[in-house]
Amino acid sequence: xxxxxxxxxxxxxxxxxxxxxxxxxxxxxxxxxxxxxxxxxxxxxxxxxxxxxxxxxxxxxxxxxxxxxxxxxxxxxxxxxxxxxxxxxxxxxxxxxxxxxxxxxxxxxxxxxxxxxxxxxxxxxxxxxxxxxxxxxxxxxxxxxxxxxxxxxxxxxxxxxxxxxxxxxxxxxxxxxxxxxxxxxxxxxxxxxxxxxxxxxxxxxxxxxxxxxxxxxxxxxxxxxxxxxxxxxxxxxxxxxxxxxxxxxxxxxxxxxx
Amino acid sequence: xxxxxxxxxxxxxxxxxxxxxxxxxxxxxxxxxxxxxxxxxxxxxxxxxxxxxxxxxxxxxxxxxxxxxxxxxxxxxxxxxxxxxxxxxxxxxxxxxxxxxxxxxxxxxxxxxxxxxxxxxxxxxxxxxxxxxxxxxxxxxxxxxxxxxxxxxxxxxxxxxxxxxxxxxxxxxxxxxxxxxxxxxxxxxxxxxxxxxxxxxxxxxxxxxxxxxxxxxxxxxxxxxxxxxxxxxxxxxxxxxxxxxxxx
Numbered sequence: 001x002x003x004x005x006x007x008x009x010x011x012x013x014x015x016x017x018x019x020x021x022x023x024x025x026x027x028x029x030x031x032x033x034x035x036x037x038x039x040x041x042x043x044x045x046x047x048x049x050x051x052x053x054x055x056x057x058x059x060x061x062x063x064x065x066x067x068x069x070x071x072x073x074x075x076x077x078x079x080x081x082x083x084x085x086x087x088x089x090x091x092x093x094x095x096x097x098x099x100x101x102x103x104x105x106x107x108x109x110x111x112x113x114x115x116x117x118x119x120x121x122x123x124x125x126x127x128x129x130x131x132x133x134x135x136x137x138x139x140x141x142x143x144x145x146x147x148x149x150x151x152x153x154x155x156x157x158x159x160x161x162x163x164x165x166x167x168x169x170x171x172x173x174x175x176x177x178x179x180x181x182x183x184x185x186x187x188x189x190x191x192x193x194x195x196x197x198x199x200x201x202x203x204x205x206x207x208x209x210x211x212x213x214x215x216x217x218x219x220x221x222x223x224x225x226x227x228x229x230x231x232x233x234x235x236x237x238x239x240x241x242x243x244x245x246x247x248x249x250x251x252x253x254x255x256x257x258x
Numbered sequence: 259x260x261x262x263x264x265x266x267x268x269x270x271x272x273x274x275x276x277x278x279x280x281x282x283x284x285x286x287x288x289x290x291x292x293x294x295x296x297x298x299x300x301x302x303x304x305x306x307x308x309x310x311x312x313x314x315x316x317x318x319x320x321x322x323x324x325x326x327x328x329x330x331x332x333x334x335x336x337x338x339x340x341x342x343x344x345x346x347x348x349x350x351x352x353x354x355x356x357x358x359x360x361x362x363x364x365x366x367x368x369x370x371x372x373x374x375x376x377x378x379x380x381x382x383x384x385x386x387x388x389x390x391x392x393x394x395x396x397x398x399x400x401x402x403x404x405x406x407x408x409x410x411x412x413x414x415x416x417x418x419x420x421x422x423x424x425x426x427x428x429x430x431x432x433x434x435x436x437x438x439x440x441x442x443x444x445x446x447x448x449x450x451x452x453x454x455x456x457x458x459x460x461x462x463x464x465x466x467x468x469x470x471x472x473x474x475x476x477x478x479x480x481x482x483x484x485x486x487x488x489x490x491x492x493x494x495x496x497x498x499x500x501x502x503x504x505x506x
Contacts, residue, residue: 037360045347122345125341125343126339126340126341126343127343127344127345127346129303129308129339129343130337130339130343130344130345132306132307132308132332133306133308133332133335133336133337134332134356134357134360134407135328135329135332135333135357135360135361136356136360
């Protein structure tokens with residue numbers, strides 16, 4: 001009985017300890033964001049890496065998702081003569097949910113993995129120790145610019161993804177579903193409210209923070225050797241993805257059910 | 259003067275340092291020898307605060323290193339890491355000038371670059387290397403760049419972690435000579451860890467042997483060959499038989 005309770009309690013305690021460690025790590029990063037020195041060059045490089053170079057993958061994800069969404073809504077809506085809702089549902093679905101969530105997951109795969117691998121390699125090759133001996137706080141130099149860049153870049157990526165996703169729906173609508181182009185666009189604009197877009201952008205910022213936080217946390221806590229870096233990379237992507245989905249549910253509850 | 263008094267450090271059940279006592283006088287070169295896994299790197303990192311000892315005291319000029327102002331304390335040190343630990347994303351000159359361009363006394367980029375090129379020249383590298391990335395250099399060149407970075411801010415104390423590991427004997431000799439020249443020229447205090455006996459003879463004023471978590475023997479390099487200590491004798495002659503267990 002005691003052994004069974006122990007087996008049950010140990011992972012729970014480990015999970016709680018891990019949550020505590022991540023919370024302290026996030027707190028340390030937030031506390032450093034507004035305090036000098038500011039590494040603007042590193043922030044610029046991170047914005048380029050995380051924002052600009054993620055545009056293709058976010059754009060491609062969005063256009064195919066928007067197109068598939070239009071086909072699904074048309075097929076589902078035709079069961080009760082509601083085909084006309086395709087433009088508005090595509091727009092709302094992309095802006096509120098699919099744009100930020102799928103964009104966040106794609107960026108998690110691309111960015112959390114690369115941050116964890118880069119910082120993890122720096123750790124095992126003693127570059128992080130070298131930073132300390134050169135009077136540079138590794139958290140401030142490596143983690144803060146990446147977390148800030150991801151938090152700032154992700155809403156922009158979501159906005160671009162929303163626009164491309166809606167365009168994907170429009171393209172499928174006018175070429176495959178016989179919608180009139182002007183009517184489709186008018187329907188989209190008429191039904192889309194500012195908060196539909198705003199909520200998605202807020203979600204994007206939160207997801208960007210999560211992605212970079214997980215990449216930095218697992219990179220900084222990477223174990224020795226290639227296996228350690230590999231494990232850190234995998235953990236960063238998995239934890240970022242799960243946290244994005246969990247945060248999405250919490251934010252949706254917060255934004256749309258009260 | 260760097261003084262370690264009864265320093266202990268364990269990682270789980272592995273008690274690496276078990277009461278290390280050691281003094282390194284200012285302006286001298288101390289080389290710590292010992293087999294792989296005996297805690298030489300842990301000892302060096304404990305002085306720098308990269309590893310926190312479980313107990314004991316480490317002082318620099320009489321001041322407890324854990325209570326010193328961190329930036330001011332680290333500004334007195336330079337370190338050459340075993341693998342170089344150069345920052346892959348930065349050019350060679352930016353690696354060398356890293357400390358010079360940061361902090362309260364940060365130099366303008368142009369001045370920092372000039373100093374970096376001068377330091378590269380000091381370690382035998384041409385100015386053309388300055389704009390390359392570390393990955394484009396050979397192992398020996400990376401060690402030299404690491405050495406240039408360690409001396410860029412003209413520190414009072416320089417640590418060398420296995421400076422010749424992975425180098426051919428000729429390049430190892432070149433690095434040993436450079437270290438000796440630079441330490442003498444700068445009047446710096448040096449602490450080196452190595453198991454390369456040619457490095458010991460080239461670099462050391464004094465030698466300390468770490469084994470079993472404690473300093474087994476310490477003394478001037480000139481007395482090392484004559485000491486009757488069986489651990490030192492086995493180590494410096496590379497014998498398989500003796501008090502130090504070897505795995506065959």
